[in-house]
Amino acid sequence: xxxxxxxxxIPLFLGIDAGATKSVAILADANGQCRQRIEENAPANLRLxxxxxxxxxxxxxxxxxxxxTALGIGMAGALDEKDRERxxxxxxxxxxxxxxxxxxxxxxxxxxxxxxxxxAKIVRVIVISGTGASCYGQSAQGGxxxxxxxxxxxxxxxxxxxxxxxTLQAVFRTFDETGTWPALGQRCLRVLELESPNQLIAWASExxxxxxxxxxxxxxxxxxxxxxxxxxxxxxxxxxxxxxxIACARRLSQKGRPVEFVLTGSVLQKQPGxxxxxxxxxxxxxxxxxxKLLAREGAWGAVQLAQQQSEAPSYQSAKQPCAVPxxxxxxxxxxxxxxxxQSRGLSPTEQRHPLSRKLDQMSVAAAIRLMLSExxxxxxxxxxxxxxxxQAVLLTVRAFRSGGRLFYVGAxxxxxxxxxxxxECPPTFSVSPEMTQAIVAGGDxxxxxxxxxxxxxxxxxxxxxxxxxxxxxxxxxxxxxSGRTPxxxxxxxxxxxLGATTILICFNPNLVFKRGTRPTLVIAPAIGxxxxxxxTRLKAGTATKLLLNILTTLxxxxxxxxxxxxxxxxxxxxxxxxxxxxxxVQELTGVARQLAEGALxxxxxxxxxxxxxxxxxxxxxxx
Numbered sequence: 001x002x003x004x005x006x007x008x009x010i011p012l013f014l015g016i017d018a019g020a021t022k023s024v025a026i027l028a029d030a031n032g033q034c035r036q037r038i039e040e041n042a043p044a045n046l047r048l049x050x051x052x053x054x055x056x057x058x059x060x061x062x063x064x065x066x067x068x069t070a071l072g073i074g075m076a077g078a079l080d081e082k083d084r085e086r087x088x089x090x091x092x093x094x095x096x097x098x099x100x101x102x103x104x105x106x107x108x109x110x111x112x113x114x115x116x117x118x119x120a121k122i123v124r125v126i127v128i129s130g131t132g133a134s135c136y137g138q139s140a141q142g143g144x145x146x147x148x149x150x151x152x153x154x155x156x157x158x159x160x161x162x163x164x165x166x167t168l169q170a171v172f173r174t175f176d177e178t179g180t181w182p183a184l185g186q187r188c189l190r191v192l193e194l195e196s197p198n199q200l201i202a203w204a205s206e207x208x209x210x211x212x213x214x215x216x217x218x219x220x221x222x223x224x225x226x227x228x229x230x231x232x233x234x235x236x237x238x239x240x241x242x243x244x245x246i247a248c249a250r251r252l253s254q255k256g257r258p259v260e261f262v263l264t265g266s267v268l269q270k271q272p273g274x275x276x277x278x279x280x281x282x283x284x285x286x287x288x289x290x291x292k293l294l295a296r297e298g299a300w301g302a303v304q305l306a307q308q309q310s311e312a313p314s315y316q317s318a319k320q321p322c323a324v325p326x327x328x329x330x331x332x333x334x335x336x337x338x339x340x341x342q343s344r345g346l347s348p349t350e351q352r353h354p355l356s357r358k359l360d361q362m363s364v365a366a367a368i369r370l371m372l373s374e375x376x377x378x379x380x381x382x383x384x385x386x387x388x389x390x391q392a393v394l395l396t397v398r399a400f401r402s403g404g405r406l407f408y409v410g411a412x413x414x415x416x417x418x419x420x421x422x423x424e425c426p427p428t429f430s431v432s433p434e435m436t437q438a439i440v441a442g443g444d445x446x447x448x449x450x451x452x453x454x455x456x457x458x459x460x461x462x463x464x465x466x467x468x469x470x471x472x473x474x475x476x477x478x479x480x481x482s483g484r485t486p487x488x489x490x491x492x493x494x495x496x497x498l499g500a501t502t503i504l505i506c507f508n509p510n511l512v513f514k515r516g517t518r519p520t521l522v523i524a525p526a527i528g529x530x531x532x533x534x535x536t537r538l539k540a541g542t543a544t545k546l547l548l549n550i551l552t553t554l555x556x557x558x559x560x561x562x563x564x565x566x567x568x569x570x571x572x573x574x575x576x577x578x579x580x581x582x583x584x585v586q587e588l589t590g591v592a593r594q595l596a597e598g599a600l601x602x603x604x605x606x607x608x609x610x611x612x613x614x615x616x617x618x619x620x621x622x623x
Contacts (some may be wrong), residue, residue, distance in 0.1 A: 014068035016061060018044035018075040020131045021210050021266070025061045026158030026299040027068065036598070037299075038064050040463055041209065041443075046077035053467075054086075058094045060463055061620065071100040072306030074108030074298060076132070099309040101302075104148065105137035111296055111301030113262040116150050122260050123253040125295070127245045129237075130265030131213045133159035135248040145246040149307035160213030160267045163233060168204055169218050172197070172231050184222050184229045188597030191218055234274060242281040249286060259286055264294035302457050312476070330563065339458060339489045339517055344510040347482040349536050353529040371531055373536075376406060378543050381525045388523045395501050396475050396555045400435065406552070407440045409491040413537040414479035414544060415440035421548040423450065427577075428568040429561045439464050441487040461490025465498075470497030471485025477551075481536035481545060483508040483524065492519055501589065505547055507540045523547065563588060571603045582608050589614045 012035065016025045023044045027036040038061055057459070058073075073087050087102035109126045114401045127138035133156045148156065156162050172302040181197065194200050198580035204212065215537075222230035249259045261282050279291035355370060362370070381388070396406055406417025419438035426433050441455045441464075464487075470476060476495035478488040481505030492502050502519035511523045518576035530538045556562060561569045566587060572578040584607055591614055603609035 008359065008430050011069040012066060013070055013072070013306040014065060015072045015108070015304070015306055016058075016060075016074070017105055017298035018057065018073070018303050019298075020045050020076045021213075023057060024297055024299040025065070026297070026302075026303055027065050028303045032303075034256060038459060039457070041460055042463055042467065044075060044512075045207075046075045046083055047184050048077065049089070049487050054090045055093060056463075056466055058090055060459060060466075061497050062094045063402040064459060068095065068098060068306070069308040069591075070306040071095060071098055072108065072302035072304070072309070073100060073102050074105040074302050074305075075102075076105045078102070078104040084606060099306075101305040101309045102623050103305070104133065105298055108301035108305065109262075109264055109294060110136060110297050112296045113301070113305045114261075114304070122290075123249065124260045124262060125245055125248050125252070125263055127241060127263050127268070127282075128265040129158050129160065129241055129267040129278075131160050131210055131264075132156045133162065133241065133244070133265070135245045137248045137252045145248050147251075148244045151183045158237045159245065159265075160216045161209050162240075163237050163267070164212045164215040166233050166236070167215060167230070168200070174229060175280060176262045183386065184219070186243060187218050187222055188215060216267060222276065230376045234277070238277045238281050239276070240533060241278050242285060244283050245282060247287075247303075255286065256288065258288060258290065259284075259596055260290040260292070262292060262294050264298070275357040306410060314604050318604070320544070332594060338514070340486060341511040341513045341517065343482070343484065343508055344512060347484070347510065347527050348526065349481045349507055349509040349540055351529040352533050353531055356531045359531065370372065373540045374531055374539055375485050375542055378525075378546065379526055381527050382543060382546060384574050385523055385525050388521060389547065391504055391521055392477075392551055393554045393558070395503065396551060397558045399473060399475040399501065400555060400559055402473050404471075404475065405434060407465070407474060407476045407495075408436075408468065408469065408479060408548070409461065409476060409488050410439075410479035411441035411485050411487050413541050414485070414488075415442075417541060417544050417548060418477070418479050421545075425552055425556070427571045427573060428567060429556045430571045431556075431561075436470065441493060442478075455485050455487045457492035458486045459492075461487035461492075462494035463490075465494040467490040470495055470498050470500050474500040475503065477503045477505060479505045480543075481507050481540040483511045488515075493517070503546065507536075507543065525616060570607060572600075574607055578605065581605060581610075585610050585614070591611075 004350075007260065011030045012027055013030070014025060014027050016023060020043055022038040022042065025038040025040075026034055028034050029439060039056065041263060044057055044059070049057070071091055073091060077083060077088060078087060084102040088100050091098070091100040091102065106128070108124055109128065110124065113124060113126060121140050123137060123495070125135055127135050134146060136144070136146050138144050167184065168188070171182055171188065174180075174182045175185065175197065185197070187199075189200060191198070192203060192204060204314055219230050219233060222232050223371060245261055249261070253259055261279070263269075263275050263278060268278065268471065275293060282291050283289050293370070353374075359367060360514075364572045399406065408422055409415070410418045417437070419440055422436040422438040425431055425436040441461070465476065476492060480488045483504065492504065495502050495517070503523065504519045505520045505523050506526050509526045511522070511524065525543060527539050527543050530536060530540065561567070566584045568584060568588075570577060570581060570584070572581045582593055583595045585591070585599060588598070588611060591599075595614070596610070599610035599614050600607070603613060
């Protein structure tokens, strides 16, 4: 008999670098070849994560990767041994018996900066300016020093958050001194789609750390146009970052000895001119210093630290054949290919419309007639889906009555239309903002500009959905014109796992679903191709708006928030709505305007309470 060698598994090392804004995981073999890269766009500071959130982050990565030989996990906020043990305990829960190195993201960045070409006894200092800021160094003897990194309230000088905050402070200070709203302030209002300084104050008081830090992009753009305020703030920021880095170096080495400063973080990595200024200042303050950008992601440092935890032989020295060749290292079963339905032929949303093939040669009048005639076909098509639309309303009403919520999930136009409908419900029907929510691929940035690539990540959709605490009482409506948006399918899959009711709204009736992936309800009207090929903000957008109007309006009617055709739970927040509330009370009671207004004033402008307190002279409102 011919004996066969037992295949030996390929050593695979999973490195996770979890920062204040996002997390990156890299799966690599012992040759240093990347097998998989995963990015989770969510804050992951250990100090701000609950146990459920920490486990959820790691579990989401585990679902996407094969079992590793060893792990390396660096997390922002991991400051002491108790923090390291917390990370290891969570990792053991997800990956039992897999060796794990645990530490902070500064250590993984330092490991990523190390290479064989570096001098053996050189002092290396990692200089980070991203959403947060800090410096971390190691001496030749192994001594380690951290400067900065005390959070946005106590430190982080020179971080994206700090730069953005000082930008807004400088804008308002200039306004106080001159009485003129400066150009940099105008730029901030434009990008945030705000109308006044007062609105900017309200936005800043509610914005999270990452949202505020994102304003640094506008500061750098203004500096490129030689804006005085922007240039002053950047000059101050260079001083802050270099001062912190030099302080770290002085605690590790004597001046004059070689030190390598490695710059990283989104601010320094994405603004090369600013990084050069920081480098020049460091060289001036520490003669002979070597300054360079971190060439590899911090997750590669985590991979390196994972390898040190493993006693597995290197891949190169293995004498026996591997059990799994490189091409067979597969992602989790919830990858896009496993979730997203196939389409029998090209989606109608991507097909060319036969009547608009000469759109560029049509007169404006003819083109208007064509567009409006196409839009006029939409109601009849939707009416053919009446039974399914009715079912969607009833499912939503059932969720609301059991204490559940309605979530819209979409990308691009679909996501923004979902958000528009969700945000209009609280003022129209006096419901909590928790009751109708929207998840848009790309988050807040999708409102200020196109985030087309944000729709391509299944894992991002799933993670965004899980962060909202969705449960079995809720309804999750995925909106995707073609029916195949990965972000939407990630969210729908996560919702199904959590026991929620799932609904897909799309305009591709040709979808074929894999077993176990079909949503509770699919509404797929055949509205046909767009006049402008693929531009789903047109007919698909119009049809989406009509469907969402029906869904929330009729759900609220069923909940008793409408009497006759009047919004008896409208929230009067301005003069127009106050006038409407008065007229509603008049319509339903027949009293004079003065009596209606008085009743509303006595009842904090609650229409229903005002109706209760009035003598019904001509009509009795239904309850």
